[in-house]
Amino acid sequence: MSADEFDPMVERLFSRSPAMADADLFAAEVRARLEKRSRVRGFALGLAGVIGGCVAVRETMNFSVSTGLHEGQTLTQGFRAASLTAQASVQSGLDGLGVTSIDLTSGSGMQMFWIVAGALFVLLAAGLVRLSQDV
Amino acid sequence: MRQALRDLHDTELAAQAAAGGRREYGELVRRHGSAVRGLLRRMGAEASLADDVAQDAFLQGFQRCAEFRGDGPFAGWIKKIAARLYLKRVRHEARYVAEVEADEAALPVDHAGLVDLDEALKTLNEAERLCVSLCHGAGMSHPEIAAAMNLPLGTVKSHVKRGLDKLRARLQPAADRNGRSIHVG
Numbered sequence: 001m002s003a004d005e006f007d008p009m010v011e012r013l014f015s016r017s018p019a020m021a022d023a024d025l026f027a028a029e030v031r032a033r034l035e036k037r038s039r040v041r042g043f044a045l046g047l048a049g050v051i052g053g054c055v056a057v058r059e060t061m062n063f064s065v066s067t068g069l070h071e072g073q074t075l076t077q078g079f080r081a082a083s084l085t086a087q088a089s090v091q092s093g094l095d096g097l098g099v100t101s102i103d104l105t106s107g108s109g110m111q112m113f114w115i116v117a118g119a120l121f122v123l124l125a126a127g128l129v130r131l132s133q134d135v
Numbered sequence: 136m137r138q139a140l141r142d143l144h145d146t147e148l149a150a151q152a153a154a155g156g157r158r159e160y161g162e163l164v165r166r167h168g169s170a171v172r173g174l175l176r177r178m179g180a181e182a183s184l185a186d187d188v189a190q191d192a193f194l195q196g197f198q199r200c201a202e203f204r205g206d207g208p209f210a211g212w213i214k215k216i217a218a219r220l221y222l223k224r225v226r227h228e229a230r231y232v233a234e235v236e237a238d239e240a241a242l243p244v245d246h247a248g249l250v251d252l253d254e255a256l257k258t259l260n261e262a263e264r265l266c267v268s269l270c271h272g273a274g275m276s277h278p279e280i281a282a283a284m285n286l287p288l289g290t291v292k293s294h295v296k297r298g299l300d301k302l303r304a305r306l307q308p309a310a311d312r313n314g315r316s317i318h319v320g
Binding site for chain 2: 030
């Protein structure tokens with residue numbers, strides 16, 4: 001038998017896998033792990049959403065109380081004010097670390113603040129998704 | 136419902152699995168689980184490790200189901216995933232660079248005179264066995280195997296050739312002696 005005939009024959013032999021007695025049990029185990037992973041992921045994402053929502057609401061309400069926002073002021077103004085508070089907090093932290101060259105209250109500094117905040121949020125979300133996949 | 140799933144083609148099941156259909160994917164696991172586990176055992180994995188890696192491969196396959204485009208058989212696609220996962224597991228042991236010659240005494244023919252590929256593969260060394268299994272069992276090309284095993288392309292080709300030569304030496308006499316084509320025992 002030549003190599004041209006033998007190679008396809010080996011492939012045919014490989015393609016005929018022996019039937020395994022516990023094939024159904026194996027499939028059931030894989031399905032159980034899929035279900036468990038799906039539940040864990042749903043729980044992790046839901047929990048992250050709830051925590052994020054609570055933090056956002058708390059920040060907004062805190063600002064409203066401390067600055068005495070009048071009823072009727074738009075939610076946009078509230079978020080803007082909350083963002084200014086957050087920037088001020090980060091700025092004071094940077095000042096405390098001796099990084100005074102970065103001014104978050106300026107236009108470019110504000111942009112950088114939001115870019116970094118967005119990147120951190122994306123990293124956190126990616127980490128949560130990855131964590132849920134690994135469980 | 137189960138009967139309906141059994142009537143669907145692999146490509147249809149994979150498409151529904153890509154949309155989150157776990158029952159459809161379960162049917163794919165039922166169809167191809169034994170083939171994947173069998174390949175891993177032929178690559179040299181012990182039964183428990185083969186089952187473990189096969190489960191991981193199917194879980195990864197579910198995540199990546201959208202990548203399966205149906206231009207080849209689903210079995211080949213999932214086998215490649217499983218083979219790569221197994222290689223990752225054994226890579227740190229560097230088992231496939233060992234050049235241990237196997238016992239050449241036993242001829243892999245069962246009572247009925249049928250040739251047993253699994254027994255024949257045991258006469259290959261680790262590197263040859265892996266390369267032949269990846270090439271002819273998982274359908275990977277030589278460059279793909281070289282990349283997956285982190286070996287030079289020429290080395291992979293040598294392993295495949297030597298492995299096939301050994302298989303041929305063992306499988307052909309049995310076939311000739313029985314005067315018929317070779318069957319899996």
